[in-house]
Amino acid sequence: xxxxxxxxxxxxxxxxxxxxxxxxxxKASSYRMPAPILKRLIxxxxxxxxxASPDGRSLLIMEKPGLPGIAELARAxxxxxxxxxxxxxxxxxxxxxxxxxxxxxxxxxxQRVVSGLPKGARIGRPEWSPDSRTIxxxxxxxxxxxxxxxxxxxxxxRRLTDYTLNATTGPACRWLPSSKALLCKTVPTDRxxxxxxxxxxxxxxxxxxxxxxAPARTYQDxxxxxxxxxxxxxxxxxxxxxxGLGGEMRSLGIRAIIVNAEPSPSGQYILVETVHRxxxxxxxxxxxxxxVEVIDRKGRLVRRIADLPLADDIPIGFDSVRTGYxxxxxxxxxxxxxxxxxxxxxxxxKRKATVHDRVxxxxxxxxxxxxxxxxxxxxxHEITWANDRLAMVQDWRWSDRRYRSLVIDPAAPGxxxxxxxxxxxxxxxxxxxxxxREPTPQGTRVLKTADNGRxxxxxxxxxxxxxxxxxxxxxxLASGKSTRLWRSRAPYYEQPLxxxxxxxxxxxxxxxxxxxxxxxxxxxxxxxxxxxxxxxPHPHPELRGMKKELIHYRRADGVALTATLYLPPAHNxxxxxxxxxxxxxxxxxxxxxxxxxxxxSPHRFARIDHRSPAIWLLRGYAVLDHPSMPVVGEQKTEPNxxxxxxxxxxxxxxxDEVVRRGVADRDRIAIxxxxxxxxxxxxxxxxxxxxxxxxxxxxxxxxxxxxxxxxAEERTLWQASPTYIRMSPFLHADKIDExxxxxxxxxxxxxxxxxxxxxxxxSAIKGLGGTVRLVMLPHESHGYRARESIxxxxxxxxxxxxxxxxxxxxxxxxx
Numbered sequence: 001x002x003x004x005x006x007x008x009x010x011x012x013x014x015x016x017x018x019x020x021x022x023x024x025x026x027k028a029s030s031y032r033m034p035a036p037i038l039k040r041l042i043x044x045x046x047x048x049x050x051x052a053s054p055d056g057r058s059l060l061i062m063e064k065p066g067l068p069g070i071a072e073l074a075r076a077x078x079x080x081x082x083x084x085x086x087x088x089x090x091x092x093x094x095x096x097x098x099x100x101x102x103x104x105x106x107x108x109x110x111q112r113v114v115s116g117l118p119k120g121a122r123i124g125r126p127e128w129s130p131d132s133r134t135i136x137x138x139x140x141x142x143x144x145x146x147x148x149x150x151x152x153x154x155x156x157x158r159r160l161t162d163y164t165l166n167a168t169t170g171p172a173c174r175w176l177p178s179s180k181a182l183l184c185k186t187v188p189t190d191r192x193x194x195x196x197x198x199x200x201x202x203x204x205x206x207x208x209x210x211x212x213x214a215p216a217r218t219y220q221d222x223x224x225x226x227x228x229x230x231x232x233x234x235x236x237x238x239x240x241x242x243x244g245l246g247g248e249m250r251s252l253g254i255r256a257i258i259v260n261a262e263p264s265p266s267g268q269y270i271l272v273e274t275v276h277r278x279x280x281x282x283x284x285x286x287x288x289x290x291x292v293e294v295i296d297r298k299g300r301l302v303r304r305i306a307d308l309p310l311a312d313d314i315p316i317g318f319d320s321v322r323t324g325y326x327x328x329x330x331x332x333x334x335x336x337x338x339x340x341x342x343x344x345x346x347x348x349x350k351r352k353a354t355v356h357d358r359v360x361x362x363x364x365x366x367x368x369x370x371x372x373x374x375x376x377x378x379x380x381h382e383i384t385w386a387n388d389r390l391a392m393v394q395d396w397r398w399s400d401r402r403y404r405s406l407v408i409d410p411a412a413p414g415x416x417x418x419x420x421x422x423x424x425x426x427x428x429x430x431x432x433x434x435x436x437r438e439p440t441p442q443g444t445r446v447l448k449t450a451d452n453g454r455x456x457x458x459x460x461x462x463x464x465x466x467x468x469x470x471x472x473x474x475x476x477l478a479s480g481k482s483t484r485l486w487r488s489r490a491p492y493y494e495q496p497l498x499x500x501x502x503x504x505x506x507x508x509x510x511x512x513x514x515x516x517x518x519x520x521x522x523x524x525x526x527x528x529x530x531x532x533x534x535x536x537p538h539p540h541p542e543l544r545g546m547k548k549e550l551i552h553y554r555r556a557d558g559v560a561l562t563a564t565l566y567l568p569p570a571h572n573x574x575x576x577x578x579x580x581x582x583x584x585x586x587x588x589x590x591x592x593x594x595x596x597x598x599x600x601s602p603h604r605f606a607r608i609d610h611r612s613p614a615i616w617l618l619r620g621y622a623v624l625d626h627p628s629m630p631v632v633g634e635q636k637t638e639p640n641x642x643x644x645x646x647x648x649x650x651x652x653x654x655x656d657e658v659v660r661r662g663v664a665d666r667d668r669i670a671i672x673x674x675x676x677x678x679x680x681x682x683x684x685x686x687x688x689x690x691x692x693x694x695x696x697x698x699x700x701x702x703x704x705x706x707x708x709x710x711x712a713e714e715r716t717l718w719q720a721s722p723t724y725i726r727m728s729p730f731l732h733a734d735k736i737d738e739x740x741x742x743x744x745x746x747x748x749x750x751x752x753x754x755x756x757x758x759x760x761x762x763s764a765i766k767g768l769g770g771t772v773r774l775v776m777l778p779h780e781s782h783g784y785r786a787r788e789s790i791x792x793x794x795x796x797x798x799x800x801x802x803x804x805x806x807x808x809x810x811x812x813x814x815x
Contacts, residue, residue, distance in 0.1 A: 031070075034794035037542065037618050042067070042610055042790060047536050050520055052508055053132040054439035056500035058152055059508075059520070059533060060126060060135060061111065063100040067787035073779035077747075079221035080232045082284025083168065084749065084781075087194065087235060090187050091138075091145050091167035094781060097122035101135070103155055107522065109533055114150045116157040125171070129179040130443035134245065136182055138165060138172060147173055147184060149245055160247045161186070166238040169259045169285070173243070177267040177442040180245055185238035185258050195230040202226075207281060214313040215708045215716070216282050220749040223281050232279065233257070240272070240299070252299030259285070260328075265442040266335035269302060269364060270295050271328060280312050287311040292328055294338070294366055303366040305338065315348040317714050319379040319398040323347045325360075331410075332444035333385040336364035339373065341380045349379055349397060359383065359393065361413065371413045378402065384435060385410070386447035390477075392435055393417060398714070401426050401590050405435075407477065420480055426594035432482065433460025433473060436499050448499060454478065457504050459496045462487060467550055467601040470495045472507060472525065486525050493603040494521075512605040514548050540608050545569035546617055550602035553657040555649050560596030563627035563654060566606065567663060568617045578622040579668035579806050580658060582691075583613035585677040586629035586647060588639040588712040595630035610790045611783075613672065619798060620806075622663050627654040629680060640713050640723050647680060648688045655690055668692055670805045675699060675753060675782065676711055682729035682761065685736045693739040693804040695797060698753050698782050701761040702730035706752040730757075733764035739771040739804040743793055745780030753782060773800065 033039055046064040053060070077093040078085050086093040101114035101123065117123070117139065124138035124145070135150045144163025150156065165172035166185045173184040205225050223229055240254035240261055252270075260273040272295055275288040292305040311322035321343050331337040339361050345353040357380040360370035378395035381403075385391045393406045403425040406417035423430050436457040437445040448457050455474055462469040470493070473482040485504070488494040494511040497520075505526045512518040520533040538544065547567040554560055571578070589595035608614045613623050629650045633639030639646075651671065658664035671691040673681045678699025685694045703710060703724040707717035717724045725731055744758035755776065762774035775796050777789045784790055 031788040031792045032795040033791050034798055035619065038615065038794050038798070039791060041540050041542070041608065041615065041618070042787075042794070044539055046609075047517065047539060047607070048534075050534070051126065051128070052498055052500065053128050053152070054130060054443075055132040056498075056506070056508075057106050058132060059104040059106055060128075061102040061104060061534070062098045062123075062126065063102070065097065065099040067790060068785060070779065070786040070788040073786050073789075078231060078235065079749070080228055080235070081223050081279070081288070082219055082221050082286070084221060085168045085235060088143050089140055089145055089163075089167075090165070090235060091140055091172075094785065095122065095124070095140060096785075097124065097140065098126075098137075099123065101126065101137075101150065103135075103150075103152055104533065106533075107531060112155040114155050114157050116150070117148065124167075127173075127175060129175050130177060130439070130441060131179040133179065136173060136175065138167070144187075145172060147182065147243060158247075160243050160245070161249065164189075166236075168236045169238075169257065174262065175443050176242070176263050177265055179443075182243050183261055183263055183270065184241050184243050185261065186241050188237060188239050188255060191234065191237070194234050195227065197227050205281075212313060213315075214282070215316045216312065217708055217710075218706050218752045218754070219282075219284050220751065220754070222284060223279055229279055236285075240270075242297075252295065252297075254295070254299055259290070262330060263297075264330050264336040264364075265332065265440070265444050267442075268297060269336050270297065271330060271338065273328065278310060280310055283310075283312050287314070287322070292325070305340070305362070305366070315346075315350070316708055316716060317349060317398065318712075319349040319396065321347045321379070327380065330444070331361070331385050332440065332446050333387050333391075334363070338362040338366065338370075339383065340370070344375075349399070357395065361410065373410060373413050374406070374408050374415075374417050376406075376417075378404065384437060384447050386449055387453060390447065390449070390453055392420075392447060396425070400424070405432075420477075424591060424594060426589055426591055428461065428463035428594070428597050428599060429465075431460055431463060432475075433458035433462075433471065435475075438499070448504070450474070450502075450504060457499055458482065459499075463597060463599065465598055467598055467603070468493065469601070472496050472499070472504075474504065486523070491603055492516075493601045493605075494523075496523075513603055514605060515544065516605060518605055518607075543569060543606075543608060543614075543617060546606070546614075547571060548602070548606060550598070550600060551657060551661075552598075553653055555646075555653045557649065559592050559630060559632065559650075561628035561630075561650060561653055562598050562600065563657075564600060564625045565658065565661075565663065566614045566617055566623040566625060568620060568622070571622075571663075573662060577659070577662055577665040578620065579670075579801070580622040580624060580664040581613050581616045581670050581672060581801065581805075582624045582627060582651075582654065583672050583677070584627050584629050584651075584680060585673055585675075586631055586643075586650075586680050589630050589632045590634060590639070592630075592632045592634060595628070595632050600626065610794060611674075615794075616797075616801070619801070621801065622658070624654060624658055624664070627651075638713075638715070638720070638723070640720075640727060643723070643727050644683060644687050647683055648690070651684055651688065651690050665808070667809055668805050668807075670695060670801060673697070673699075675750065679729070682736070682740065683727065683732075685738050685740060686729045686732040687735065689738070691738060692809075693741070693800065695741045695743070695800060696758075697743045697793075698745060698748055698750070698758075699742075699761075700753045700757045701728065702757060703728045704731075705754070705757065710752050730761055730764055733761065733770070734768050736765055736768075736770050736772075739773075739800070740765060741773050741775070741796065741800040743775045743777065743796065745782060745784060745789075746776050746778050747780060748782050750782035771804075 051060045102111045122140040126137040145165040146163045147161040173182045240252045256274040290308045294302045306325040327341040344355045345351045355375040357376040362370035376395045378397040381394040405421040436448040438448040458473040462471040471487040472485045500506040522531045631639040672695035674697040678696035681694045681696045742758045765772040
């Protein structure tokens with residue numbers, strides 16, 4: 001009949017129309033390419049990164065490939081116990097490999113390419129040997145991961161193992177202190193085939209709670225059933241071997257799910273941490289039962305340090321921890337001394353306690369009870385060792401954002417620590433920086449000291465009202481006073497990466513400016529001379545001459561705000577204000593003064609790629625990047641109790657400022673963000689009429705689906721129901737009367753941002769008659785990686801902005 005109708009010149013019937021519509025819908029859902037100018041920018045290779053050798057005499061330049069294709073993401077993937085692995089390679093399924101390695105001998109700039117690699121090698125993160133003569137790295141093939149080592153003098157690499165490494169729980173290999181061998185996790189040779197799914201269920205999946213509180217955040221990719229447990233055991237079980245630089249391999253006889261294997265600085269012992277049953281369907285691998293043991297270099301058990309139970313009952317709270325020993329490691333300055341930490345408050349910082357954490361030391365041969373090194377009044381964060389008489393310990397507390405740096409004497413166990421710094425970590429202006437470390441011959445890193453241990457070196461961001469100005473300081477331990485050795489100066493933003501010599505004069509830095517791509521230098525602090533090491537090309541010459549400015553303004557309540565304003569290179573103020581894209585991410589603070597501090601530099605180079613909103617300069621938009629969206633709750637007030645009001649006030653202040661400057665049209669501004677920024681964008685559309693449209697990527701919109709806390713919110717849904725409801729744009733979808741573009745990865749594994757969040761938000765707005773579009777990207781996680789996905793995301797965004805933001809319209813007042 002259809003053929004007859006067509007031959008007679010009749011109109012096609014309903015069946016033909018429905019078929020045609022279906023075809024058009026499928027076609028519209030295929031991957032699309034953005035404007036050529038955007039495509040060219042995205043297809044450029046990323047700028048390389050660098051790594052200095054332990055002795056400071058060589059620099060490794062690491063090149064990165066372009067974006068992977070969607071076929072790479074579509075490979076088989078297992079999602080088990082909070083991790084995602086490629087079952088064919090026994091490694092992570094979403095790797096970001098390197099493509100080429102080059103070695104530069106300092107102080108010269110000549111480079112040699114590392115040779116001897118397979119064509120198209122996907123190179124893992126390289127690691128220098130302690131003696132700086134060899135670089136070890138993995139290469140991931142289609143069916144496995146192999147260990148390679150490159151000779152620094154010649155640049156020649158050779159494969160040391162078959163493609164049998166096991167990186168399911170993290171990096172597969174680490175150097176032994178001798179620099180002659182590496183300790184590696186491998187796939188057991190006699191493992192057999194993976195367990196297949198049962199064809200007929202053997203019973204239901206059951207879980208039971210017996211009255212004990214066991215709150216948990218909304219983790220993704222958890223074990224779901226016995227088949228998952230079997231797969232977890234099959235793929236995550238490793239053997240532990242020693243691999244020599246000649247390719248010889250010696251098994252240590254360990255076969256377990258190894259999450260950490262760390263040699264002592266002496267090389268005589270190995271700290272091994274393994275997980276074991278019972279597994280959990282509610283929490284990920286890092287909270288499974290864990291056994292901690294010390295073995296010798298032949299694999300023989302020396303001492304079991306701890307056997308920790310399942311940690312499914314950690315109290316809600318950002319500074320809550322599991323009970324029992326934790327944070328195991330070797331003292332970096334001693335041959336073989338373990339240290340570890342134990343909570344003395346049941347893991348709950350909200351409990352009143354004089355001592356919240358206790359740090360222990362336990363030297364070889366690990367007999368008897370460990371020694372108490374120091375008791376801490378707050379939660380342990382980190383320890384950095386220097387020598388028998390000096391170590392630095394940091395502790396912290398979430399409720400008031402307190403942070404302390406303490407000086408301890410390891411030779412005087414139990415002696416009260418001396419407070420070197422105590423401050424709020426929100427106060428960037430008062431940040432003294434980070435103590436610098438230096439490598440030891442054993443491959444560890446200890447505090448860098450001078451003047452017989454009386455002086456430390458600090459580097460930091462140097463935050464100030466004028467913007468960040470990184471620095472190098474010398475600190476006198478006795479007085480606690482610092483002497484400034486160097487500070488970055490305009491028109492550059494120059495960041496110290498590592499002090500290369502004992503005296504603290506030669507510093508590896510990376511320097512950039514608004515119109516100069518970041519390049520690496522060696523700076524002599526005594527003479528002021530600099531040597532440029534790299535000359536990377538400008539990554540986006542089409543944006544040379546773009547205008548960048550760090551702007552300052554205030555919210556109606558007086559809180560100081562900042563943002564980075566970008567204008568296109570050819571912007572002519574005489575032509576009037578531009579449509580604008582505003583990209584933001586809200587942050588919580590306990591202090592209004594800290595919330596108003598500047599957290600950027602006006603001299604930084606804008607590296608523009610698909611993640612940068614400044615890419616929209618190429619399409620004629622002004623861009624306001626990172627406008628401050630502080631949510632402040634001082635003293636006993638929680639920030640989120642007035643989240644919506646503060647969010648709207650911050651957005652209104654930003655709009656008023658760009659309109660006052662004449663760079664943006666008040667009626668043509670889009671609000672956009674990713675993750676918590678997407679949540680913000682949806683809330684601003686629901687609770688104000690300030691914006692023409694919104695773009696929300698990978699967000700969560702219904703906080704009742706994250707009932708045990710989210711972002712910086714510690715309270716549960718049942719403790720703060722009005723706040724959860726007020727903050728959930730899903731529950732206010734009837735107020736969203738501006739167009740909203742929702743984009744989400746179908747395989748999002750971020751805690752709380754289930755893909756369901758965007759699907760439900762779309763359904764709500766659609767059902768209420770709003771203008772909304774939902775784009776689900778196949779195989780993509782929380783951040784998007786495949787070239788096809790990113791190109792399509794840009795096409796969707798460009799189309800949305802062109803349709804809903806760029807056209808002029810009559811002004812309207814805002815809520």
